[in-house]
Amino acid sequence: xxxxxxxxxxxxxxxxxxxxxxxxxxxxxxxxxxxxxxxxxxxxxxxxxxxxxxxxxxxxxxxxxxxxxxxxxxxxxxxxxxxxxxxxxxxxxxxxxxxxxxxxxxxxxxxxxxxxxxxxxxxxxxxxxxxxxxxxxxxxxxxxxxxxxxxxxxxxxxxxxxxxxxxxxxxxxxxxxxxxxxxxxxxxxxxxxxxxxxxxxxxxxxxxxxxxx
Numbered sequence: 001x002x003x004x005x006x007x008x009x010x011x012x013x014x015x016x017x018x019x020x021x022x023x024x025x026x027x028x029x030x031x032x033x034x035x036x037x038x039x040x041x042x043x044x045x046x047x048x049x050x051x052x053x054x055x056x057x058x059x060x061x062x063x064x065x066x067x068x069x070x071x072x073x074x075x076x077x078x079x080x081x082x083x084x085x086x087x088x089x090x091x092x093x094x095x096x097x098x099x100x101x102x103x104x105x106x107x108x109x110x111x112x113x114x115x116x117x118x119x120x121x122x123x124x125x126x127x128x129x130x131x132x133x134x135x136x137x138x139x140x141x142x143x144x145x146x147x148x149x150x151x152x153x154x155x156x157x158x159x160x161x162x163x164x165x166x167x168x169x170x171x172x173x174x175x176x177x178x179x180x181x182x183x184x185x186x187x188x189x190x191x192x193x194x195x196x197x198x199x200x201x202x203x204x205x206x207x208x209x210x211x212x213x
Contacts, residue, residue, distance in 0.1 A: 028169070031176040034079055035163040038135065038175070041154040043075015045086070045145050053145035055090045057099065059157065060138035063092025063119045067143040073152050078103020086152075088143055096122040101136050101154075112180065134158040134173045135181045 045053075053067030070087045077084045080103060087102040097119045106113040115136045118126045123137075135156060142153040162173040162181075171191035173181035182189055 027177070031171075032163075032166055034176070035159065035166045037076060037081065038079045038159040039156055039163055041073070041075075041077040041152050041156070043073040043077060043084075043152055045069060045071055045073050045143075045150040045152050047071030047145065047148055047150075050147050051145050051150075053088065053090075053143040053150060055092065055141065055143045057090070057092060057097065057119050057139065057141040059140055060117075060119045060123055061121070062094055063090075063097035063099075063141070064094060066091045067145065069143065069145045069150065075152070077152065080104060090141065090143060092119060094120065096120040099136065099141065115180075133181050134162070134183055135175070 047069055048071060051069040051071065053065075053069045055063070055065035055067035057063035067088055067090045071085075073084050073086050075081075075084075077086055078101075084103055085106070086104075087100070087106060087108060089100040091097055092099075099115075099117055099119055101115040102108070102113060108114070115133050117123060117133070117137050119137075135158070136154075138157050140155040140157075142151070144151045158173065162171070162175070165172050166176070172184070174184070174189045174191040175181035176191075184191065
């Protein structure tokens with residue numbers, strides 16, 4: 001009897017979970033996959049011209065080295081999978097440093113397409129106010145690139161928290177369906193618990209247009 005009761009409760013929980021996901025539609029699943037891809041950058045870096053990077057940063061607190069590479073990463077990077085265009089410019093000297101990370105369709109002259117922040121002890125005091133986005137602060141950053149090939153390995157801790165909270169529909173980094181993340185204290189942050197639409201904005205109209213053409 002007890003076993004039957006436990007199975008019934010388990011079935012009820014699974015049914016409610018299924019209904020919860022179904023009610024939120026395809027956008028919910030898509031955003032959780034995107035959140036999972038945001039957690040880490042890892043792969044082989046390739047450049048078409050000689051570049052140099054020997055740089056590391058420990059959770060945004062201490063950094064050391066230098067890196068300036070523009071090319072491609074074969075792997076996972078910037079929330080994407082495959083062969084991804086990327087750019088990094090980083091330097092650090094223990095207590096102070098600065099990082100720029102960019103992926104995909106970026107413009108080095110447009111700050112809105114760049115992840116950039118001060119790191120080290122100096123960065124700890126500045127990050128709530130200057131430049132920093134949650135996607136790369138705090139992060140364990142590793143860039144090693146000699147000539148035309150190298151390695152990228154970044155662990156993005158705020159994105160890990162965002163992934164876990166995302167299952168409740170709380171979007172800490174306010175990046176669901178958006179190209180760039182932002183901190184909760186920034187203007188226009190909108191990451192409170194919310195039910196996403198069945199489609200991303202504009203997708204339903206495109207679908208209907210295709211159906212009735």
